[in-house]
Amino acid sequence: MDKADYVKKTKDLLSDTSTYRAQSEEQTKEDTCGFNSDVRKILKRTNRGNHQLRFLEEDPKTLTLCGIPKTHKPGFPMRSITNEIGSAPNKLSKILAKPLTSALGTISDTHIKNSSELIEKLNTTYFTNKTQISLDVITLYTHTSLRYAISAINKVINNIDENILPINKRDSK
Template identity: 45%
Template sequence: MNNHHLSRGGDGKPSTKEHEFNIRRKIDSHINRRHFLRECIEEKVLPKSTPVQLSDNHTPFSDSIKKYLEESCVKLTNAIYELKGKSNEVHLPHHMITSLKTINNKQKEKLKQKLDILCGNSNWKDMGRQDLITNLSKKTLTNTEREVLSLGLKFDTGNDQDSYAELVSRNYKWNDTDVDKGFKQGILLCCKAFSDNKTSQIPRRYKKALQDLKNDQEIIITQADKGGGIIIMDRTDYINKMNTLLEDTTIYEKKHIGYAQQSADTFNKKARKILKKNERGKKLLHLVEEAPRPPQIRGIPKVHKSGIPLRPITSGIGSAPHRIAKQLAKPLSQMTPASQTAYHLVLVLKQHFASLPLEDPTQVSSIPLEFQNKVSV
């Protein structure tokens, strides 16, 4: 601050305008500092003022650090109100106002640079494994995008991804009274609202990077067939490989429009008829999917093979038989150990493949359509 901007009284004490200037400068400084600490909370980084005993190499941003920064923000807020109480609200000349703006902008820029440095040197970049990322697309990933992808596709961000309707459906029981149903719905509504308002467990820059990757319609992000790797592919390349996969008529069969809905309606009709025959079956009627959707297929890249083909994965979640099959699988899995089930499947496959004219049966990567129904029975 230049001295010629200020004026002093005859006794050498700061004048009223100089006093007001200093108060406003301190207020702006505290506001900028408070904003910086709040940004540190959002970005999950530790400013240098954080006590050493609060830092943890295993946890990039702990609850104790967050509490310390929040308390620091409260102290700054109290200091701001205290300074405002000392302000005389004297009108300052133009050159003093200009000087305040210059000082304020310089401090903001300096704190922004500090925040960028803290984000670049934070412990978050060492939390994942960037060696598991394979970029097969034309897109160049930023450092932040690589860091957030290195956390893995199953990393828990702390936010609930389920809708309220899905939570209600999961906790529905056919024999609940209207009072019980209303009570459950009220509890679920409160829990959902609390979860939606909960602060994310990942830095804001990571959330933005994930949103940018999600909105990029030119790429596909999926997991590798082996090793738990993360693969980024061009969407056109992925679609072409999936179309090539589906063109194999020995595995897949093209059906007319409406076939999936027709099959689902037929299944639901027969399932209801069977379940209504006894009281135990009636208790499972709520598992019949009222609005089923067709099973979905996706491809997982085999990066360890030449040409990087796709391995088809079919998901029946939301389909007509899914909820009933999931419920019936529980007692069946208890009756038959997994090892015995797998062993029985191997015997069935061996029996069917023995009659095929194959030079090397171990090279078979898929089951022909004519044998799929026999194996599933």
């Protein structure tokens, strides 16, 4: 794929206004200030939270996006990949994700860690009178309902020992 084709396909991907919207650097800075202000209010409620304040990014970088061609599809449509390193929530999200990551698979037995585990499950599953299907994901996470995501996170948090959480459970709501 040459550069002109890459640029055109990436612009076509970004032209989907139901998924993407243009945002100025000024708006990004405003959003970051609002995000940091809201997070500070939550974290300052407890000593444990106060220790997390250092993970806020005061001068965040604007997200960058690149397109990766889906070479297994006709016409090589693009898959968007965003680089959030240096973004406002990046460092803090890593800290907050640790206890959630350790709880993967606790609310659903369908979680698969990697392709090796998938192969192992497929080899030990009997498909008599069953149909196996594969669903293609168009754009990961962009259509995830915030309400359902928060509900799933709350289920996990309710089953985790509060001592391993970076903030108290009551302060996470």
